[in-house]
Amino acid sequence: xSSRGAGRRRTINEINMVPFIxxxxxxxxxxxxxxxxxxPGVIDLPTVGKAQRQPDRIVEVQLDAGELLRVKVDGKAxxxxxxxxxxxxxxPQLARRIKALQGDGAHAAQTPVIISADKGVKYEAxxxxxxxxxxxxxxxxxxxxxxxxx
Numbered sequence: 001x002s003s004r005g006a007g008r009r010r011t012i013n014e015i016n017m018v019p020f021i022x023x024x025x026x027x028x029x030x031x032x033x034x035x036x037x038x039x040p041g042v043i044d045l046p047t048v049g050k051a052q053r054q055p056d057r058i059v060e061v062q063l064d065a066g067e068l069l070r071v072k073v074d075g076k077a078x079x080x081x082x083x084x085x086x087x088x089x090x091x092p093q094l095a096r097r098i099k100a101l102q103g104d105g106a107h108a109a110q111t112p113v114i115i116s117a118d119k120g121v122k123y124e125a126x127x128x129x130x131x132x133x134x135x136x137x138x139x140x141x142x143x144x145x146x147x148x149x150x
Contacts, residue, residue: 059101063117067125069094073101091128095136116144
C-alpha cells in the first residue's frame with residue numbers, strides 16, 4: 001500500500017491572465033467615458049505685438065547684482081544725477097521718482113517703465129519693485145529681456 005502519488009496534487013506555475021485582462025478592460029472603459037467630460041483649464045496668455053510707434057520717453061529701472069536700484073530715462077542717466085550709470089535710488093522713493101520722471105502731461109500715465117535686472121538678482125527683489133510701482137498706480141510696467149544670438 002503505497003500512497004506516494006495518490007495524495008499529492010501538482011501545483012500549476014502559470015498565472016491566470018483572465019482577471020487581469022478583465023480589470024484592464026474595465027479601467028479602459030472608465031477612462032474612455034470620463035476623458036471627454038473633463039474640461040481642460042484655459043489660460044489666457046498675453047500676446048506680444050508691435051507698437052505702432054515708439055514711445056516718446058522710456059523710464060528704465062535697473063536692478064544690479066547687489067540689489068541696488070538705478071533709474072535711467074531713454075537709456076541715459078538722468079541729468080540731475082552725478083553718476084554716469086544712472087540715479088541711485090532706494091525702493092521707498094522709487095515710485096515718487098518715477099511719477100516725477102513721467103511728468104504731468106496728458107500722456108504721463110502712458111510712459112512705459114522697463115525693469116532690467118541682473119540674472120543674479122533674486123526673483124523676489126524684482127517682484128518687490130513691480131509691486132511698488134503697481135501700488136503707486138503706474139500702469140505700463142514691463143520686463144527687459146536680452147536675447148542671445150545663436
